[in-house]
Amino acid sequence: MGVFRIAVFASGRGSNFQALVDAQSNGLIDGEISLLVCDKPQAAVVERARKAGVDCFLFQPKDYASREDYEREIAAELSKRGIDLIVLAGYMRLLTSVLVEPYSGRMINIHPSLLPSFSGKDAIKQALDYGVKMTGITVHFVDGGMDTGPVIAQRAVEILEGDDEDSLSQRIHAMEQQLYPEVVTWFTKGMVELNGRNVAIAAPAKR
Ligand code: GAR
Numbered sequence: 001m002g003v004f005r006i007a008v009f010a011s012g013r014g015s016n017f018q019a020l021v022d023a024q025s026n027g028l029i030d031g032e033i034s035l036l037v038c039d040k041p042q043a044a045v046v047e048r049a050r051k052a053g054v055d056c057f058l059f060q061p062k063d064y065a066s067r068e069d070y071e072r073e074i075a076a077e078l079s080k081r082g083i084d085l086i087v088l089a090g091y092m093r094l095l096t097s098v099l100v101e102p103y104s105g106r107m108i109n110i111h112p113s114l115l116p117s118f119s120g121k122d123a124i125k126q127a128l129d130y131g132v133k134m135t136g137i138t139v140h141f142v143d144g145g146m147d148t149g150p151v152i153a154q155r156a157v158e159i160l161e162g163d164d165e166d167s168l169s170q171r172i173h174a175m176e177q178q179l180y181p182e183v184v185t186w187f188t189k190g191m192v193e194l195n196g197r198n199v200a201i202a203a204p205a206k207r
Helices: 015-025 044-052 067-080 123-130 165-188
Strands: 005-010 032-038 055-058 085-088 107-111 134-141 151-158 192-195 198-201
Touching: 005 015, 015 032, 015 044, 015 165, 032 044, 032 067, 044 055, 055 067, 085 165, 107 165, 123 134, 123 165, 134 165, 151 165, 151 198
Parallel strands: 005 032, 005 085, 032 055, 085 107
Antiparallel strands: 107 134, 134 151, 192 198
């Protein structure tokens, strides 16, 4: 089989994008990060992509009449490059069926809480405000809802006495940067099996 091609969608700092790029360079990910899709041309992640030599599709939502309009352009970029997997890494926009349907089972997201708790925005702050003692991270398939798709992997992070948003975010981000590249390797090796809402991780398939 040919190269496994990955597109990363991000809106901000890009620490997860960087972890994926690094995992490709050091051979952990047997695939190619072929494209960064970003809705904020000034975001730090764009500079990271340029340094890594990853092509960018940059756009500003305000230049389009609807979400469907820019997603159709993104879809064209993805199919031109033969993208196998879309990896959302801090992409802060809801997606429509223009992208969700054709990439069903081939689009994943990382979220900084143990879903279904604390979905949506500011998940780390939500957990602190609620007063839970344990939070974490979730990698899940993307479906039509907000953070509602089948769960692929989760890791717990304990909330310590005296934690604030900064200290907790640091531990959560460190864990994300470990887990996300690992999950992407499961996809490149054909190990992820989806049955209804249940996801099983199988032994590596021959490619
Ligand atoms: C990550 O913590 C990710 O879990 C979160 O955005 C951050 C992006 O950081 N995503 C969401 O909250 C999605 N609902 P990064 O730009 O440094 O990778």
